[in-house]
Amino acid sequence: MQFTVLIPVLLSALSLTSALPDGQASTWNCTNFELNCSPGGCAYRFNISAPQSENAPGFSTYCEGLTPNATACANDTITAAVSPLTNPKWNVKVQHEWHVIEEEYNSEATYWQAGSANVTETTTAFLITPNVFYGVA
Ligand SMILES: *[C@@H]1O[C@H](CO)[C@@H](O)[C@H](O)[C@H]1NC(C)=O
Ligand SMILES: *[C@@H]1O[C@H](CO)[C@@H](O)[C@H](O)[C@H]1NC(C)=O
Ligand SMILES: *[C@@H]1O[C@H](CO)[C@@H](O)[C@H](O)[C@H]1NC(C)=O
Ligand SMILES: *[C@@H]1O[C@H](CO)[C@@H](O)[C@H](O)[C@H]1NC(C)=O
Ligand SMILES: *[C@@H]1O[C@H](CO)[C@@H](O)[C@H](O)[C@H]1NC(C)=O
DSSP: OOOOOOOOTHHHHHHHHHHSTTOOOOOEEEEEEEEEEETTEEEEEEEEEEOOOSSSOOEEEEEEEETTSOEEOSSTTEEEEEEEOSTTEEEEEEEEEEEEEEGGGTEEEEEEEEEEEEEETTOOOEEEOOOEEEEEO
16 A cells, blocks of 8 residues: 555646636436334435546445444445434535545555535435545545
8 A cells, every 4th residue: 555645636626627617517417205203213226327437437326324433335336324303404415425546656646526415304415516625546
């Protein structure tokens, strides 16, 4: 394992901003959202997909788990966590992690994008605009 350095995200932020004028990545589309609470806890499930963008690979998977812990989705490069806010709102957080071989530096870089949305138990579809972007090499 190589010495780990936090690369200034500026490097990647440069291409991020040149890809889209407002510096935002593509929007993640969440559908078939369900939240079922029982005395044992609340179980959620939803499908999520994102088109490939210049900055991030696309994905399409489904997530299920129990509130409020973070749980890997079917494609474990995606992680989700659903936690209660003021009733009846819930916060859905999603993180996408991926790896890129940086040939120039002969190393592998890891990138994360994360975002969240607030929903209620009756929400079935919503969008998440990732607003956090990190990279480590
Ligand atoms: C989200 O995905 C659903 C199902 O594939 C589709 O009907 C809907 O148009 C998509 N919404 C957006 C904003 O892309
Ligand atoms: C949601 O994910 C499930 C499990 O992968 C799949 O069977 C179903 O077709 C998906 N639904 C949509 C609308 O993509
Ligand atoms: C959530 O994580 C905590 C700490 O790891 C653990 O004690 C707890 O049992 C987990 N809860 C569920 C519902 O998985
Ligand atoms: C999981 O998602 C990554 C993008 O992060 C994608 O490159 C990979 O092909 C997906 N894996 C599967 C099994 O769909
Ligand atoms: C969700 O609700 C919380 C508390 O009301 C708020 O702080 C947060 O900004 C909201 N998040 C989104 C993505 O709307």
